[in-house]
Structure formats: structure tokens, C-alpha cells
Amino acid sequence: MSRALPAPSAEPAGCSRRQFLAFGWIPFLRPSHIHLAGARFRILRSGRSSRRYLFIHGNEETARAVLTRFMQTQEGIAYLIEGHARNVSIDSGQIDPNRMFSRAGAEASLKNLNPAWSPQQREAALRALDRGREHLVRALLPPRRGVLVALHNNSEEYSVTEEVPISDATSLREPANPHAFFLCTDPADFAVLSQSPYNVVLQHDKPSVDDGSLSHLAARRGVRYxxxxVRLGQADRQLEMLRWANWNLP
Ligand SMILES: [Zn+2]
Incomplete structure (x- = not known):
């Protein structure tokens, strides 16, 4: 079950600007966590920036450390998943938290990770996700013209090579290091990022198969994402690329 928490936001919904100015800064009025099923995120806030940051796979410890360190000096709101496993609990089973953002993606992940579940068990879990999904999505997505940056780590099995065939544009300035790359959904962001010395792909067109990832949801909704x-363990490189993007993106 996923019970709604008060909506966390830099400018809380249902709260007038005057109220916000008067009370918005009081930290205890704003939730410190948000969750969907077993995916529980700690919320770090700093300043009033429209930047949003996300760490969603608990086993990608390099990304967690980089984002935690970055937020000590930079403005924005960061969501960091708790726990240290890639998958999170849901009822008696598990789901990949970056496959929860559509029903189709969640269903595929539940089938894959919980092969012994009955269709009824799966349906109950999907209904709970349907009830809570939009609450989490509203919190994670940036305000208008803001950007959401998600940090991930990969290993041998995944690199930009897998994304190139399904991308709308690519700029591979570092072909010898395919594990380090940006994937963005906005053509203007691609234009900026492709000036960097790093690999970049653009996935702007709505994906034909929705895998339930946040990048697909962002592409569908026209959100800058x-x-x-980077490869697990390459903290210096991930921090360097994060700083480059933060400095250069509007
Ligand atoms: Zn990941």
C-alpha cells in the first residue's frame, strides 16, 4: 500500500504565495521523505532553484555519494532512494524503482522479478502503484523550465552503445569511454551538452515501447530530463560531468 504523504514541493500546492513566503522556509512543515511502494526517498533541499536531482538505484553507491556531496554546495531539490539494493520491496515481492513510472513498465518488472506471483497478486500491486504514482511523479518532476538530472552507475553490461540505436541524435566525443554519457530528452539541452567533451544522446521522440522509466515519462510529458x-566507482568523473551540466545548462 502506498498512502499519500503531503505533497513535497518548493512551492507547495494549495498554499498561497503569501503563506509560502511566511511559512515555506520552516523545514518541519515540509516532508523529509516521499515513497511509492517500498521505494522511499530522502529529500534534500537547498535554496530556491528549479533544479531537481534524483538517485533511484540504491546499489549505485558512487552516484549516491556524488549527489550527496554535490548538494552540500549547490541549490535545488534532491531525492535519494534509501536502501542499498537495486530493486525495492512491493507486497511480498520486488520491483525495479525505475520501472514504476508506467503501468506497462511496472507490470513487466513485476513479472520478471516475481515469476511465482499469481495474476491477482500482480494486479493488486499494480493497483497500489496506480494509486500512488502521480503523487511521486509530481514531486520528482521539476517546475516549468526546470530540469531533472538523474544519476546512475553502470558496469560491463550497459553503456551508451545500447542507447545509440534508439536515440534521435548522438554526440560521441569520448568513444573510448562508452560507460560515461548523458542521455537527455530536450533538444536544447542536447545542443548544450553536445558542446561538452563527453558522450551525449538525445531521446526526444516518445518511446514506442514504454519501459516505465522516468526518462520515458519525461519524454512523454515534454519535461527536461x-x-x-558513469561506471560504478568513477566518482570524480561523475562529479565532473554533473558540475559541467549544472554550470552550462540553462
Ligand atoms: Zn541505475
Whole structure:
């Protein structure tokens, strides 16, 4: 079950600007966590920036450390998943938290990770996700013209090579290091990021198969989204790329 928490936001819904100015800064009025099923995110806030940051796979410890360190000096709101496993609990089973953002994606992940579940068990879990999904999505997505940057780590099995065939544009300035790359959904962001010395792909067109990832949801909704991938362990490189993007993106 996923019970609604008060909506966390830099400018809380249902709250007038005057109220916000008067009370918005009081930290205890704003939730410190948000969750969907077993995916529980700690919320770090700093300043009034429209930047949003996300760490969603608990086993990608390099990305967690980089984002935690970055937020000590930069403005924005960061969501960091708790726990240290890639998948999170849901009822008696598990789901990949980056496959929860559509029913189709969640269903595929539940089938894959819980092969012994009955269709009824799956349906109950999907209904709970349907009830809570939009609450989490509203919190994670940036305000208008803001950007959401998600940090991930990869290993041998995944690199920009897998994304190139399904991308709308690519700029591979570092072909010898395919594990480090940006994936973005906005052509203007691609234009900026492709001036960097790093690999970049653009996935702007709505994906034909919705895998339930946040990048697909962002593409569907026209939201500026940037995935920052580096190989697990390459903290200096991930921080460097994060700083480059933060400095150069509008
Ligand atoms: Zn990941």
C-alpha cells in the first residue's frame, strides 16, 4: 500500500504565495521523505532553484555519494532512494524503482522479478502503484523550465552503445569511454551538452515501447530530463560531468 504523504514541493500546492513566503522556509512543515511502494526517498533541499536531482538505484553507491556531496554546495531539490539494493520491496515481492513510472513498465518488472506471483497478486500491486504514482511523479518532476538530472552507475553490461540505436541524435566525443554519457530528452539541452567533451544522446521522440522509466515519462510529458551515467566507482568523473551540466545548462 502506498498512502499519500503531503505533497513535497518548493512551492507547495494549495498554499498561497503569501503563506509560502511566511511559512515555506520552516523545514518541519515540509516532508523529509516521499515513497511509492517500498521505494522511499530522502529529500534534500537547498535554496530556491528549479533544479531537481534524483538517485533511484540504491546499489549505485558512487552516484549516491556524488549527489550527496554535490548538494552540500549547490541549490535545488534532491531525492535519494534509501536502501542499498537495486530493486525495492512491493507486497511480498520486488520491483525495479525505475520501472514504476508506467503501468506497462511496472507490470513487466513485476513479472520478471516475481515469476511465482499469481495474476491477482500482480494486479493488486499494480493497483497500489496506480494509486500512488502521480503523487511521486509530481514531486520528482521539476517546475516549468526546470530540469531533472538523474544519476546512475553502470558496469560491463550497459553503456551508451545500447542507447545509440534508439536515440534521435548522438554526440560521441569520448568513444573510448562508452560507460560515461548523458542521455537527455530536450533538444536544447542536447545542443548544450553536445558542446561538452563527453558522450551525449538525445531521446526526444516518445518511446514506442514504454519501459516505465522516468526518462520515458519525461519524454512523454515534454519535461527536461538528463540521465548522467558513469561506471560504478568513477566518482570524480561523475562529479565532473554533473558540475559541467549544472554550470552550462540553462
Ligand atoms: Zn541505475
Amino acid at each position: 538528463v540521465n548522467l551515467e
